[in-house]
Amino acid sequence: MPYWYYDKKDLLTTPSSRDGITTEAENRYRKEGARFIIDTGSKMDLGYNTVATGVVYFHRFYMFHSFKTFPRYITACCCLFLAGKVEETPKKCKDIIKVAKSLLTEQKFASFGDDPKEEVMTLERILLQTIKFDLQVEHPYGYLLKYAKCLKGDKAKLQKMVQMAWTFVNDSLCTTLCLQWEPEVIAVALMFLAGKLSKFEVVDWNGRVPKHTAWWDMFVEDVTMELLEDICHQVLDLYSPQTQPPGAESPPGGAARALPKNDKRPSVTPPASVSPVAVNTNKPTVTPVKNGADIKLEPPKMDPMRFTYPAYPGLAPYPPVYSAPPPNIPPPPRLPIPTGPPPPLVYSEPPPSRFPP
Amino acid sequence: MQGVSAPREQPAPVISTSSTILNMREKEKYIEDFEFPFCDESSKYEKVAKIGQGTFGEVFKARARNSSKKFVAMKKVLMDNEKEGFPITALREIKILQLLKHENVVNLIEICRTKATLHNKYRSTFYLVFDFCEHDLAGLLSNMNVKFSLGEIKKVMQQLLNGLYYIHSNKILHRDMKAANVLITKNGILKLADFGLARAFSVAKSGQVNKYTNRVVTLWYRPPELLLGDRNYGPPVDMWGAGCIMAEMWTRSPIMQGSTEQQQLILISQLCGSCTPDTWPGVEALDLYNKMELPKGQKRKVKERLKPYVKDPYGCDLLDKLLQLDPAKRYDADTALNHDFFWTDPMPCELANMLAQHTQSMFEYLAPPRRPGHLRHHHHVAGAAPKPPPAVQDSGYQDRVF
Numbered sequence: 001m002p003y004w005y006y007d008k009k010d011l012l013t014t015p016s017s018r019d020g021i022t023t024e025a026e027n028r029y030r031k032e033g034a035r036f037i038i039d040t041g042s043k044m045d046l047g048y049n050t051v052a053t054g055v056v057y058f059h060r061f062y063m064f065h066s067f068k069t070f071p072r073y074i075t076a077c078c079c080l081f082l083a084g085k086v087e088e089t090p091k092k093c094k095d096i097i098k099v100a101k102s103l104l105t106e107q108k109f110a111s112f113g114d115d116p117k118e119e120v121m122t123l124e125r126i127l128l129q130t131i132k133f134d135l136q137v138e139h140p141y142g143y144l145l146k147y148a149k150c151l152k153g154d155k156a157k158l159q160k161m162v163q164m165a166w167t168f169v170n171d172s173l174c175t176t177l178c179l180q181w182e183p184e185v186i187a188v189a190l191m192f193l194a195g196k197l198s199k200f201e202v203v204d205w206n207g208r209v210p211k212h213t214a215w216w217d218m219f220v221e222d223v224t225m226e227l228l229e230d231i232c233h234q235v236l237d238l239y240s241p242q243t244q245p246p247g248a249e250s251p252p253g254g255a256a257r258a259l260p261k262n263d264k265r266p267s268v269t270p271p272a273s274v275s276p277v278a279v280n281t282n283k284p285t286v287t288p289v290k291n292g293a294d295i296k297l298e299p300p301k302m303d304p305m306r307f308t309y310p311a312y313p314g315l316a317p318y319p320p321v322y323s324a325p326p327p328n329i330p331p332p333p334r335l336p337i338p339t340g341p342p343p344p345l346v347y348s349e350p351p352p353s354r355f356p357p
Numbered sequence: 358m359q360g361v362s363a364p365r366e367q368p369a370p371v372i373s374t375s376s377t378i379l380n381m382r383e384k385e386k387y388i389e390d391f392e393f394p395f396c397d398e399s400s401k402y403e404k405v406a407k408i409g410q411g412t413f414g415e416v417f418k419a420r421a422r423n424s425s426k427k428f429v430a431m432k433k434v435l436m437d438n439e440k441e442g443f444p445i446t447a448l449r450e451i452k453i454l455q456l457l458k459h460e461n462v463v464n465l466i467e468i469c470r471t472k473a474t475l476h477n478k479y480r481s482t483f484y485l486v487f488d489f490c491e492h493d494l495a496g497l498l499s500n501m502n503v504k505f506s507l508g509e510i511k512k513v514m515q516q517l518l519n520g521l522y523y524i525h526s527n528k529i530l531h532r533d534m535k536a537a538n539v540l541i542t543k544n545g546i547l548k549l550a551d552f553g554l555a556r557a558f559s560v561a562k563s564g565q566v567n568k569y570t571n572r573v574v575t576l577w578y579r580p581p582e583l584l585l586g587d588r589n590y591g592p593p594v595d596m597w598g599a600g601c602i603m604a605e606m607w608t609r610s611p612i613m614q615g616s617t618e619q620q621q622l623i624l625i626s627q628l629c630g631s632c633t634p635d636t637w638p639g640v641e642a643l644d645l646y647n648k649m650e651l652p653k654g655q656k657r658k659v660k661e662r663l664k665p666y667v668k669d670p671y672g673c674d675l676l677d678k679l680l681q682l683d684p685a686k687r688y689d690a691d692t693a694l695n696h697d698f699f700w701t702d703p704m705p706c707e708l709a710n711m712l713a714q715h716t717q718s719m720f721e722y723l724a725p726p727r728r729p730g731h732l733r734h735h736h737h738v739a740g741a742a743p744k745p746p747p748a749v750q751d752s753g754y755q756d757r758v759f
Contacts, residue, residue, distance in 0.1 A: 063393070069387055085445040086452065093441060124442045125473070126388060133468045134397030135452050260602050 004060060004134070006179050019066035026067060031174040031238070033058050033072040037080050040099050046089055048170070052139040053172040054083035057131055063179065064130045070123070071111035075106060076242070078123040086135045093117050140169045143187035147219060152204040165194035168235050173232045185223060185332060188216040189231035370602050388473050393651040399469035399484050402429060418489060426488035429466060433482065443483075450552045451485065452527055461520030463540060464488045472686040483492035492712070494602065498536060498609045503715055507669055508706035510606045511698065513539075514675075516547035517599060517704045522690035524549065529567030530558050532573040536600025536605055545708030558591055574598065576621055577611045581632055584622050592685035596693070600679030607666040621709055623652055629682050630657035637683035671698040 016026045034055045041051035057079040061070070084091045097116045101109050113119045148162045163309050170188040172178075177186055195202060205215040218221060402419035405428070409416035412433035421427040434447045435549030454465035468483040468667050494513070497503045505513070506511060517539060524531060529540075540548040566589040573594075574583060580597030584592055604612045613628065626632065631653050634641045641647070659680050660673045667673050675698045681687040688696070699705060729733040 065391075069384065081442065082448075085441075085443070085448050090441070090445055122479055125483075126391075126471075128443060128469055128483075129393040129396035129481065133451055133455075134395075135448060139466070141612050 005181065006176075011176055011179065014063060015066040016062060016068065017092065019068045020141065021067055026155065027176070028229075029067045029072050030059060030062065030176060033076045033172045036073055036076045036100075036103065038170070040096065042102070043099050044091055044095065046084060046091065047087070048141060049139060049349065050083050050087040051080070051138045052141070053087055053175055054080040056139075057083060057127065057138045059176060060131050061127055065126075067287050070126075073100065074112050074116070074119055074123065075107055077112075078120045078127055079118075080086060081087045081120060081126060082124060082135075092257065093120050096120075099155070116197045138183045140172070140183040140187035141166070143184050143219070144169060144191060147187060147191060147216070151202050151215060152206065153200065159197065159201045161191065161194045161198045161200040165191045165253075166200050168194060171238055172235050174238055177231060177234055181354065184220050185227070186231060186331055188220055188223060189228045192216070192228050193232040193235065227246055228241075282299050303344070359369075370711055385475070385479055388479050389475075391513040393470070396470050397467060399431070399471050399482075401469070402431060402486070404431070419486075430487045430489050431469070431484040433484055433485065436480075437481070444551055447483075447485075449556060453552045453555050453557070457524060457529065457552075457579075459520065459523040459529060461516050461549060462523065462624070463490070463548040466558045483540070487550075488548075490550070491543040493537055493540045493550075494539040494541060494547075494605075495536035497541065497715075498605060501609075503711075505606060505711070506703070507672075507705070508703040509708050509711055510603075510672075511583050511703070511705035512545070512707075512708055513541075513547060513606060514599075514603050515666055515694065516689045517602065518548070518694050520547065521592075521595055521599060522694065525595070525690055526554075528557050528559065529555055530592060531555050531598075533575060533578075534595050534602065535575045535578045536602050536611070539602065541708065543709070543712055543714070560591075560731065573633055576616075576618065577601070577614050577718065579618075579621060581625050581629075581682050582643065584618050585626070585640065585646050585649070587684075588644075590684065592689060593687045596679055596687050596689060597684075599690075599693070600676055600687075603672075603679060604663055604667070604676055607663075607668075607672075612663075619649060622649070623681070624654040626655040627658075628662060629659055629680055631655040636687075639685075640683070669698070671696070671701055674698070 012023055014026060015348060016029075017023060037058060038051055041054065054076070058072075058076055061075060061079065077096050081091065081093055081096050084096075091343075094117055097112070097120065100112075115187045144162065148158065148165075151158055155214055165187075170185065171189060181189075194200075200214050205218070207218055208215075212218060364660075401422055402421055405418045405420055407415055408418045408430065414433035417431045417433070419429050419431050421429065436443065451465070451468065453515070454463070458464070464487060466486045468485045471477065473479045473481045484501075521531070529552075531549060531552065533551055538549065538551040540550045542548070551567055556569065558569070559567065568588045569590060571583045571586055571588055574580070578589075578598040578601045580594050583594060601612055607639070609633070613621060613624040615624050622632075630636060632640050632651060636657075649653065659677045663676055664673055667676065675696045678688040679693065711751060
């Protein structure tokens with residue numbers, strides 16, 4: 001099986017960067033593509049697992065191809081289409097395209113070509129080969145719930161923390177974290193962040209042993225405070241204003257000069273579509289510190305809507321089980337029931353004696 | 358307009374940034390030349406013969422070009438009639454085969470592709486590449502020259518149950534147990550094959566029932582709960598098939614060859630007795646129990662009717678336990694493996710020596726049809742768009758899938 005985790009320096013030398021796309025621009029394309037998968041998936045009532053799987057395919061795809069070769073929105077559709085089938089929540093290709101069209105500007109949708117469905121079909125084969133048919137992807141959600149069950153403390157606060165962490169996991173899809181760390185590590189880091197922000201301090205947990213210095217020692221090894229903070233910062237950066245470097249390339253496949261609405265004033269207002277999270281334009285004061293006890297994180301100013309993520313369950317006790325609509329079972333033809341004793345088990349027709357003929 | 362299929366003749370719109378992205382021809386060249394690091398070209402294998410026709414494509418025997426000794430089976434993923442791209446059934450099979458790694462489960466080596474060229478409209482064909490197995494059980498049983506001793510039958514069943522124990526432990530249902538899907542290498546190692554209908558299952562939590570399609574399993578091997586419309590089934594569906602296959606080791610033909618679902622239920626009742634709430638608590642709750650005319654007053658005659666063939670009393674007893682109408686009473690793989698049948702003389706014995714006398718590869722697909730009227734139930738995959746029956750229908754041959 002391929003190894004899907006990359007060092008930070010690998011993430012700077014991607015096919016896109018070799019193709020002349022700046023890292024800032026690439027990250028923006030990744031974010032927009034991921035966001036688009038989330039929005040399209042949510043609008044189609046696809047579960048968070050399907051959406052997250054689609055996003056992971058998307059990020060992996062662009063570790064082998066450039067955004068110049070494959071425009072991001074159609075790739076995003078293709079990833080969602082495949083993820084729907086893999087996660088047993090299939091959606092028709094034409095329905096995905098219909099929703100995509102409703103979410104995109106006409107100019108962006110132009111990148112889908114004359115026959116969008118055919119484009120997606122061709123792209124699907126390229127996608128499958130690129131990801132080596134490594135279809136099964138794990139996400140932090142399940143770990144988040146599993147870990148939360150072990151933590152002791154005030155129930156309401158725990159609930160709030162988990163809900164916040166869940167939202168961070170959703171938003172983390174817009175970063176390249178899934179290309180850097182296993183879902184377990186991301187879950188731990190974002191619970192750590194949510195704990196800090198919601199002031200839920202974990203002092204005790206089920207299964208605690210003396211050598212544990214933090215609750216996550218039960219689940220992951222060698223996770224340092226530096227690592228946790230680095231992961232948290234990558235997510236928090238989503239909420240901070242972005243400055244588009246002068247002369248930054250326009251997104252390929254999208255509108256060239258006419259910037260999409262959301263990107264009009266990127267230096268002042270981060271696009272509202274990045275997250276349902278209300279955006280704090282002042283970067284939260286996060287001081288990297290060696291000792292976690294000293295960390296001072298101010299929660300970003302939050303909209304009350306923050307924790308109502310429309311299509312995603314806020315906190316589902318279990319991921320919803322997909323149940324297919326019942327197939328139409330025609331009544332079986334009725335045969336008369338023979339009366340009398342059953343026929344003897346006779347295998348009259350002898351199997352051929354010579355083989356092969 | 359920078360799409361893959363942007364019309365060539367049309368002048369580029371003013372807003373085009375054609376300098377930043379590839380035009381169509383450049384893109385085609387890119388696709389043609391891209392060396393997918395994880396997906397080899399199928400040309401690394403050389404087809405030797407067609408050996409089967411599966412649920413979603415043909416199966417070939419092939420030889421690795423870099424080694425004349427290494428044989429593989431290549432199963433083509435049929436996509437021509439797919440409106441929804443790569444078939445969801447093939448995706449399921451791939452996911453499951455990647456998960457299952459066991460001596461008694463067929464091994465998926467890799468997935469290969471043909472090169473994308475103008476000729477195939479830049480769409481590759483995919484092949485699932487498996488370790489090659491020389492025989493399948495249906496083929497061996499249809500050849501009267503192949504004689505299994507009691508110890509050899511035990512070895513076959515022990516390996517089959519080991520495979521089932523492994524897949525069930527991994528929460529996978531095979532859902533298409535039949536002799537043709539049981540492969541045996543020339544060294545006598547049994548492999549469960551064709552996971553084209555397999556799926557993951559979960560243990561139903563209280564108040565929540567699974568809704569799986571019951572349009573699965575080849576009719577002759579289909580258990581009574583599926584025939585009665587159960588949609589919340591589990592591993593016992595495979596255990597019924599194991600029982601049918603076990604009996605077939607002696608009868609050498611499938612023991613219940615119904616031509617309709619109702620006839621199949623009649624045959625089952627004639628062997629295992631009528632389905633009643635007494636013998637099978639809960640049967641009355643199944644969808645079709647009251648909608649179908651079912652034989653009444655039939656007595657259970659499993660041992661009585663199979664004894665002339667099976668003779669070994671332990672074998673008869675295990676068959677009796679596997680061919681239980683009530684899935685809750687049916688033995689699971691673990692219990693079956695602990696049955697005295699496997700722990701009394703003659704003990705299970707290796708098949709390699711016996712198979713060494715038969716150098717010719719035996720596949721059911723290549724054998725003349727054992728019996729007319731074989732029906733593989735064309736199932737509808739849950740959740741997938743309804744589709745017409747597959748274009749490639751086997752004519753006269755039984756489905757044989759790796």
